[in-house]
Amino acid sequence: MKINLLDLILNPKMLKAGQRILLSGTFYTARDAAHKRIIDMLDSGSAVPFNLKNAAIYYCGPSPAKPDAVIGACGPTTSSRMDVFTPRILKEGVKFLIGKGARSESVVNSIKENGAVYLVATGGVAALLSKTVKKADLVAFEDLRPEAIYKLEVEDMPLIVAIDSDDGNVFKL
Helix, strand or coil: CEEEHHHHHHCHHHCCCCCEEEEEEEEEECCHHHHHHHHHHHHHCCCCCCCCCCCEEECECCCCCCCCCCCCCCCECEHHHHCCCHHHHHHCCCCEEEEECCCCHHHHHHHHHCCCEEEECCCCCHHHHHCCEEEEEEEECHHHHHHCEEEEEEEEEEEEEEECCCCCEHHHC
8 A cells, every 4th residue: 555654644544563564754763873862852952953843764874876776675674673762753753764673662651652653664675765756955964864854755665554542563463
């Protein structure tokens, strides 16, 4: 099923665990180092580099783009690495998380409490996933290199709804 992220913002409950979707829209990449910096910025009252409200965060550290490409390989990072930061990120308004693998019980609870959704991308197909990225712009933390935050415009990225906002969870089926 093809879905635009803007439609999901209006109705995240339309997604159910186990559903396969082709998602289009704006994602922000962020791995653990970027998450730590975002949390530190929030704690200090500093402005964060992008609007967290209704945002989609893709746990990804893309490789450099070849001269004829928008982005290099951009597969998902193991999501549990971000579990320590996720409840706070969700509390700040992020609604969509994209990565791979199971999440901790505290993250599962936080997803439900905040009406968020966790989507998984298939690992090992980073080159294929890069073909869904139509535009990539550096947003913040360039010094983190592949762990910098990038704004991605994505078209038809193949994902599976892993944890929905109604407590559906493919890792517990």
